[in-house]
Amino acid sequence: MTIVGTKVLRKEDPKFLTEGARYTADLVDPRLDGALHATFVRSTVANGRIESIEIEEAMAMPGVVAVVTGADLPESLRLLPGPVPLFPPEMLNRPVLATERVRFVGEPIALVVTEKAYQGEDAAEAVLVEIEPLTAVVDLEEAATDEVVIYESLGTNLAIDFSTLGMSTGFSNEAFFEGCEVVVSQRVSHQRMSSAPLEVRSAATVWEDDRLVMWMSTQAAHGARDGFATAYELDAGSVHLVAPDVGGGFGSKISPYPEEIVLPLASRITGRPIRWFETRTENMIAMGYGRGHVHYATIGGDRSGNVTHYRIDVLSDSGAYARIGGFLPLFTLPMVSGTYDIPHVETRARSFVTNTVPSEAFRGAGRPEATLSIERCMDLFAAEVGLDPIEVRRRNLIQPDAFPATTAVGTEYDTGDYERALDLALEAADIDELRAERDRRRDAGDPIAMGIGVSVYVEVTAGPAPGGNEFAKVEITPDGKAKVYSGALSHGQSHATTFAMIAGDQLGLPVEDVELIQGDTDLVAQGTGTFGSRSTQLGGSAVFEAAAGVVDKAREVAADLLEAAAEDVVLDTDSGLFHVAGSPSVSMGWSDVAAAAEAGSLVADKDFNANCSYPFGAHVAVVDVDTETGGVTLRRMITCDDAGTIINPIIVEGQRHGGIAQGVAQALLEEVTYDPDGNPVTSNFADYSIISMAELPSFELVAMETPTPNNPLGAKGVGESGAIGGTPAVQSAVLDALSGLGVTHIDVPITPQKIWTAIAEANA
Numbered sequence: 001m002t003i004v005g006t007k008v009l010r011k012e013d014p015k016f017l018t019e020g021a022r023y024t025a026d027l028v029d030p031r032l033d034g035a036l037h038a039t040f041v042r043s044t045v046a047n048g049r050i051e052s053i054e055i056e057e058a059m060a061m062p063g064v065v066a067v068v069t070g071a072d073l074p075e076s077l078r079l080l081p082g083p084v085p086l087f088p089p090e091m092l093n094r095p096v097l098a099t100e101r102v103r104f105v106g107e108p109i110a111l112v113v114t115e116k117a118y119q120g121e122d123a124a125e126a127v128l129v130e131i132e133p134l135t136a137v138v139d140l141e142e143a144a145t146d147e148v149v150i151y152e153s154l155g156t157n158l159a160i161d162f163s164t165l166g167m168s169t170g171f172s173n174e175a176f177f178e179g180c181e182v183v184v185s186q187r188v189s190h191q192r193m194s195s196a197p198l199e200v201r202s203a204a205t206v207w208e209d210d211r212l213v214m215w216m217s218t219q220a221a222h223g224a225r226d227g228f229a230t231a232y233e234l235d236a237g238s239v240h241l242v243a244p245d246v247g248g249g250f251g252s253k254i255s256p257y258p259e260e261i262v263l264p265l266a267s268r269i270t271g272r273p274i275r276w277f278e279t280r281t282e283n284m285i286a287m288g289y290g291r292g293h294v295h296y297a298t299i300g301g302d303r304s305g306n307v308t309h310y311r312i313d314v315l316s317d318s319g320a321y322a323r324i325g326g327f328l329p330l331f332t333l334p335m336v337s338g339t340y341d342i343p344h345v346e347t348r349a350r351s352f353v354t355n356t357v358p359s360e361a362f363r364g365a366g367r368p369e370a371t372l373s374i375e376r377c378m379d380l381f382a383a384e385v386g387l388d389p390i391e392v393r394r395r396n397l398i399q400p401d402a403f404p405a406t407t408a409v410g411t412e413y414d415t416g417d418y419e420r421a422l423d424l425a426l427e428a429a430d431i432d433e434l435r436a437e438r439d440r441r442r443d444a445g446d447p448i449a450m451g452i453g454v455s456v457y458v459e460v461t462a463g464p465a466p467g468g469n470e471f472a473k474v475e476i477t478p479d480g481k482a483k484v485y486s487g488a489l490s491h492g493q494s495h496a497t498t499f500a501m502i503a504g505d506q507l508g509l510p511v512e513d514v515e516l517i518q519g520d521t522d523l524v525a526q527g528t529g530t531f532g533s534r535s536t537q538l539g540g541s542a543v544f545e546a547a548a549g550v551v552d553k554a555r556e557v558a559a560d561l562l563e564a565a566a567e568d569v570v571l572d573t574d575s576g577l578f579h580v581a582g583s584p585s586v587s588m589g590w591s592d593v594a595a596a597a598e599a600g601s602l603v604a605d606k607d608f609n610a611n612c613s614y615p616f617g618a619h620v621a622v623v624d625v626d627t628e629t630g631g632v633t634l635r636r637m638i639t640c641d642d643a644g645t646i647i648n649p650i651i652v653e654g655q656r657h658g659g660i661a662q663g664v665a666q667a668l669l670e671e672v673t674y675d676p677d678g679n680p681v682t683s684n685f686a687d688y689s690i691i692s693m694a695e696l697p698s699f700e701l702v703a704m705e706t707p708t709p710n711n712p713l714g715a716k717g718v719g720e721s722g723a724i725g726g727t728p729a730v731q732s733a734v735l736d737a738l739s740g741l742g743v744t745h746i747d748v749p750i751t752p753q754k755i756w757t758a759i760a761e762a763n764a
Helices: 013-017 117-126 140-144 221-231 258-270 280-286 329-335 367-385 389-396 418-429 431-443 495-507 535-562 590-596 649-668 721-741 752-763
Strands: 036-042 048-054 064-069 108-114 128-133 158-161 182-193 202-208 211-216 239-242 274-277 290-301 307-319 344-353 448-458 468-476 482-486 514-517 569-572 577-580 583-589 603-610 616-626 632-642 700-702
Touching: 036 117, 036 258, 036 280, 048 108, 064 117, 064 258, 108 117, 108 258, 140 290, 140 307, 140 344, 182 367, 182 649, 202 258, 211 221, 211 258, 221 239, 221 258, 258 274, 290 367, 307 329, 307 367, 329 344, 329 367, 367 389, 367 448, 367 721, 389 418, 389 448, 418 431, 418 448, 418 616, 418 632, 418 700, 431 448, 431 721, 448 721, 468 495, 468 535, 468 590, 482 495, 482 535, 495 514, 495 535, 535 569, 535 577, 535 583, 535 590, 535 603, 583 590, 616 721, 632 649, 632 721, 649 700, 649 721, 721 752
Parallel strands: 036 274, 211 239, 307 344, 482 514, 632 700
Antiparallel strands: 036 108, 048 128, 064 108, 158 344, 182 290, 202 211, 202 274, 290 307, 448 616, 468 482, 468 603, 569 577, 577 583, 616 632
16 A cells, blocks of 8 residues: 555545634633633833833722732743753843833733633733833844843843854955955845734643643644743643644744743632633734844856855844744854855854844744845846846756755755756746747836746755654554554644555555544653654654554564464555465454554654755746836746655645745735834734735646655655745746846835835936
8 A cells, every 4th residue: 555645635624624623712621611811911112111010900800810920920930941042141031921121012011810801901901011111123233233232231232143153154354255257245134024823822721739731822742841841840741731723833833932831820829720812913913023134145256157155144133032033043054055056155143132022933944034145146146247047046056966965054965956946947937938928028118017036945854954853653553543643743734644644654554544643742752843844754754663663563463363473474555464475365454463462562652863854946936017006916936846755745735835825925025014113013914914815826836856865754844945935036026027127126025115116216
């Protein structure tokens, strides 16, 4: 039975399409009967000193059971430890509830606990918080000047310089470019973005004697469990964390936030269960953002189109406290040269704090930034030397016979054929006809200008190097079916289908006979979670090897039944039957073996470790730009995304579609913005232009598979690919459409206002 590589409909869909998902806010559990509701009092000031917090009026309001402030927190709960202990402690240790200072609008100050959810809104407004405003700094480049310092005791906004950690090469001097005939520089901005999961943050909690039970929307159940154990000074076994259905995460739900951490304390104080479900506005102003980079990039080479030198200075916005987002240049720096064989590369990276929401990971997390900058530079370099940008890319791509290929910054790519991916995408797009149409319209002076954009990308998944690990256990049930216990946690990635296919191939069982158990720390012994496009290559490989271990144990049982040596017994995975090699006439199935086996013996687990992998691909975007209004219409999007061995084409196509949509959104629409005082401007979906089907064509997906040797499946990640290749392709297409008007660069998102302004400035 060969299931892997075939199109199998998602096992998850019937439930979602009929009874519906069961999210944290939908939980029906007797342990939550009589639950109270949590509402947070948040700072309305971006930077300031708290002078007083008065709760008396709120406490007297109907339905109010308790108001919790920072003064009520025990020492172990006052600070939210940072995930990367390399930042200054003042920046790293975020207050769970602010007591003396606030550093961004939306920072939690107090927790109001009420009988009904609606009562919390009025009561929260009745908590009087006096704050002395201080000057805020929200612009990353302004923060880098240290003219306004957020942490006065440190005297600087610099959170981390990656050169001091040996993670960047540092810069030499301007002699670096002396041998280049052509040198082009460009500031490239990567705007703040919201992951905007359809399910906002949500949690519920109760104490069972001294054991904490926590339900929450998370991407990493075991990591979240450990966070609560640390905060409440418990051993891990004293925390039971359950992740019900999770409605999207995109990186923003990896680690617990202060709001979730403080809920068990409120439950302990009141002696009752607590529920919390944030509003969309709370999500937009208080959940971690992604991206937030500014790059200063310089590229050099000769007039024949050969790129020989590249230098990039990375500025990263950590937000008000140094969280994982401030450390994400760790993913950017190894990938700065992209798919290109550039012999001389210099890098520098620094993260700075600003009076904005602490940044977190967001789909791609550092790799989209690296790709957007190098692809933008390749376009600018091609324009400077007067060559076609596709031809310049082709001349500089790493060649297939170079793999495993080591770049100038020391990153070793596993496998790749970048030129073939480019050729396949161009062929599917019919590039010659597209160019002819563009040129005809340009010559005719059509006010609706057409543009063609191309990007070639490579990213790292389950990384950065050296890789990562994931846990799986496979168990045969008494009726001869299988259960897979996985430390990965699906929140849209279809693990129930993918892992069932992998286990089914090993066990000779149909997909419907394999059940996935995930997201429950009492049922799954350990796990890392789902992020960084790691699940199939690590979690799937763990399932693959655990299933093989179960087969080995089952062969021992079958050998006794067949009166043969275990080494002579084989499993026919097409039929799911055991028999003696060469004698298939006498056989038995999994139910026979399970009935004869000692109870609980047909089980195996695997903590799988492997190196990271490097998916790659090429995207072609075709746009129409109204030069009179600045409006952009994406006409076509053709992509070739190579993720190694494909387990299920349907699921991979879904991941590609979602990633491409977010990549296009970054190019054209979405941006988190603040006013100069640090007030969020994009606080709901009326102001934050989340992309929808109305702005997108049907994507044209080209297949290509280049397996990696780094795991037994040959699989690479695919969840982030579209978000990495899509943005530079669309940016390139828009600028190609405007090239005849003298416009050379517009930062993403390329909004109609930016286009109209750029055209007007070029005309002036």
